[in-house]
Amino acid sequence: MSEATAAERSIASGYFKKPYEIHGKYSRSRGSFIALINSYDVEERDCKMGYKKICELLNISRSTAVRTIKQAEAAGEITRVRNKTYTEYHMKDIMKGEFERVGFWLYAFEFKIDGALRKLTKSEIDLYSELYTKITDKENKEKAYYGSAQSLSAILKMCPNTVIKSLRALMKADLIYRQKALNGHEKSRYTLNMDFVRALERDKRRQKKRKAELAKREADPQAAAREQAIAASDERAERERHYSRLRAAAERIAEDNRRRAFRDTEYKITDGKLSDVERRAARAEAFGAENLPELLAEVKKIKARKSALLSGMGMSESDLQPKYRCKKCSDTGFLPDGRACDCYHPKR
Numbered sequence: 001m002s003e004a005t006a007a008e009r010s011i012a013s014g015y016f017k018k019p020y021e022i023h024g025k026y027s028r029s030r031g032s033f034i035a036l037i038n039s040y041d042v043e044e045r046d047c048k049m050g051y052k053k054i055c056e057l058l059n060i061s062r063s064t065a066v067r068t069i070k071q072a073e074a075a076g077e078i079t080r081v082r083n084k085t086y087t088e089y090h091m092k093d094i095m096k097g098e099f100e101r102v103g104f105w106l107y108a109f110e111f112k113i114d115g116a117l118r119k120l121t122k123s124e125i126d127l128y129s130e131l132y133t134k135i136t137d138k139e140n141k142e143k144a145y146y147g148s149a150q151s152l153s154a155i156l157k158m159c160p161n162t163v164i165k166s167l168r169a170l171m172k173a174d175l176i177y178r179q180k181a182l183n184g185h186e187k188s189r190y191t192l193n194m195d196f197v198r199a200l201e202r203d204k205r206r207q208k209k210r211k212a213e214l215a216k217r218e219a220d221p222q223a224a225a226r227e228q229a230i231a232a233s234d235e236r237a238e239r240e241r242h243y244s245r246l247r248a249a250a251e252r253i254a255e256d257n258r259r260r261a262f263r264d265t266e267y268k269i270t271d272g273k274l275s276d277v278e279r280r281a282a283r284a285e286a287f288g289a290e291n292l293p294e295l296l297a298e299v300k301k302i303k304a305r306k307s308a309l310l311s312g313m314g315m316s317e318s319d320l321q322p323k324y325r326c327k328k329c330s331d332t333g334f335l336p337d338g339r340a341c342d343c344y345h346p347k348r
């Protein structure tokens with residue numbers, strides 16, 4: 001497996017595993033680093049990554065990464081095998097105990113905390129990961145976490161003040177919610193902003209789907225192209241059906257109104273008269289006849305009469321014309337310059 005695919009796979013799956021035993025054993029930066037390598041080692045038996053990728057994923061500086069690797073190597077925790085294009089890391093003792101799931105997005109996203117946009121600190125990331133792992137566990141029917149600064153501090157080997165500060169920041173970032181402990185209970189109830197979690201999962205699924213499609217295309221380019229062509233043609237047909245339904249509905253209403261108007265005898269006669277006078281006015285204009293102004297005044301009068309008759313029926317001129325939902329493309333799906341209109345939102 002190449003460097004890129006290993007790294008990409010880890011992002012697609014969204015998280016790496018951080019064993020509990022990591023807490024307290026290493027500094028938080030070093031801990032994430034070791035956990036990332038361990039996570040790969042468990043699943044893929046090796047972790048082939050350059051500094052650059054690791055720094056990018058964990059949002060750490062290159063010098064921290066270099067120091068961490070050197071220290072871990074000196075301590076005999078990891079060994080590395082250098083290749084031409086990548087470096088392969090191996091954990092000496094792979095940790096397989098219980099772990100927290102740490103999303104890569106926690107290192108990448110910025111959140112508004114106390115009025116400023118910033119990335120999460122390593123402590124905040126560890127705290128969120130602990131809450132996330134416990135709350136999203138299938139066995140956790142209540143989808144809540146009961147804990148106190150003390151209990152969290154013991155699990156994460158974090159100073160209680162840091163726990164309190166970090167929890168506050170996570171709440172301000174709108175990532176977690178807290179129901180304060182009642183008197184006599186020392187544990188507060190924590191829940192996650194599930195809208196946010198769900199949005200992330202949607203993104204993840206989309207990403208996964210894109211990757212699967214890419215893999216398929218690589219495996220059998222012709223079949224993939226055929227499938228894509230069929231999908232595109234189905235999509236086009238559905239789009240056309242969508243717009244033709246919209247147009248038909250608008251046209252049916254206009255046609256009904258028109259029929260209603262022409263059932264009125266006076267309206268029908270006035271309409272006939274208008275056509276006649278308009279024809280004569282056009283001829284007068286073409287031949288430069290003197291009675292043109294008179295005829296035009298007549299046209300105006302008859303039009304006003306028609307409008308008055310219509311409004312007597314509770315309608316206006318525009319009710320006789322189809323009222324398309326989209327003013328830009330008149331429900332054709334295409335703009336005058338041929339580009340597709342942005343009003344296509346089929347119901348799923």
Ligand SMILES: [Zn+2]
Nearest residue numbers: 326329341343
């Ligand atoms: Zn449109």
